[in-house]
Amino acid sequence: MCHPAWRQALIAEQRLLDFARLRRVRDRIDREYARPLDVEALARDAGMPPGQLARRFLDAYGQSPYAFVTERRIEHAMALLRHGDHGPAELGRAVGCPSTAVFVARFTESAGMPPAEYRRRAAAEASGLPWWPLPPRRRSAPSRIGEAPASTAGLA
Amino acid sequence: MDLTLRTSSLPHDDPDAALAFYRDVLGFEVRGDVGRGRTRWITVGPAGRPDTALLLAPVAADPALTDAERDTVLGMMAKGTYGRVVLATPDLDTVFDRVQAADAEVVQEPVRQPHGVRDCAFRDPAGNLVRVRELRADAG
Numbered sequence: 001m002c003h004p005a006w007r008q009a010l011i012a013e014q015r016l017l018d019f020a021r022l023r024r025v026r027d028r029i030d031r032e033y034a035r036p037l038d039v040e041a042l043a044r045d046a047g048m049p050p051g052q053l054a055r056r057f058l059d060a061y062g063q064s065p066y067a068f069v070t071e072r073r074i075e076h077a078m079a080l081l082r083h084g085d086h087g088p089a090e091l092g093r094a095v096g097c098p099s100t101a102v103f104v105a106r107f108t109e110s111a112g113m114p115p116a117e118y119r120r121r122a123a124a125e126a127s128g129l130p131w132w133p134l135p136p137r138r139r140s141a142p143s144r145i146g147e148a149p150a151s152t153a154g155l156a
Numbered sequence: 157m158d159l160t161l162r163t164s165s166l167p168h169d170d171p172d173a174a175l176a177f178y179r180d181v182l183g184f185e186v187r188g189d190v191g192r193g194r195t196r197w198i199t200v201g202p203a204g205r206p207d208t209a210l211l212l213a214p215v216a217a218d219p220a221l222t223d224a225e226r227d228t229v230l231g232m233m234a235k236g237t238y239g240r241v242v243l244a245t246p247d248l249d250t251v252f253d254r255v256q257a258a259d260a261e262v263v264q265e266p267v268r269q270p271h272g273v274r275d276c277a278f279r280d281p282a283g284n285l286v287r288v289r290e291l292r293a294d295a296g
Binding site: 012019022060079082 | 227230231234235236237261262263264265269270271272279283
């Protein structure tokens with residue numbers, strides 16, 4: 001028979017171990033942002049089914065793995081544009097978005113303006129600003145009931 | 157005003173692991189180590205630079221935290237969204253090789269960022285993000 005306090009401690013411990021596993025998944029996505037996102041491979045390495053990984057990731061970080069990698073790609077694209085001129089196709093390829101149309105759409109969604117406009121403004125404001133933060137993310141609070149992640153397929 | 161940054165603090169959840177990482181892997185000297193068990197406050201810093209230090213503090217032991225707050229902080233640490241620090245070195249590759257040889261979790265291999273800084277990033281044993289940027293003779 002398991003003592004309730006002991007059981008609770010085990011659950012808390014397991015929660016932290018699960019979080020640490022998700023952290024490694026997230027860091028790997030971050031490290032490999034320019035490669036195609038392979039949730040199956042990530043899930044295999046994390047030792048859980050892909051659906052469960054996507055659900056837990058969303059639960060822990062408030063965004064799906066797809067949304068996370070998209071955000072990282074757009075951030076990298078913004079950084080590139082702040083320090084040089086790049087065409088949308090080149091930019092998309094550099095950050096791991098093979099489809100220029102999808103890349104420009106996602107960029108415009110995140111930045112509130114297309115890449116060329118972002119570049120124009122960044123160049124105009126380049127007087128001493130080391131970086132521009134992303135605008136506040138439009139997203140709802142993390143799901144607590146494990147609903148399916150919003151579809152952001154297309155980028156990965 | 158003449159202000160300098162003297163001590164900043166990062167949480168740990170395992171003092172021995174924290175010590176092994178900051179002392180044995182990063183090569184910091186230990187300036188203080190008080191408390192016992194898992195509840196230890198460890199001060200480390202770069203050798204030869206007594207004016208700057210990093211306090212490794214036991215977050216889970218802070219009596220001012222409610223249980224819910226403690227759970228939240230421990231959860232964020234495990235998720236990797238809580239503590240972070242930026243270090244600097246003239247020899248980024250040596251630091252990175254040591255970190256990698258110690259099997260630390262690498263977040264970013266050494267790379268030149270678009271803004272010109274070359275840096276890398278990894279996790280300390282508590283999940284804090286440690287970013288190291290390369291100092292160049294011609295720039296800060």
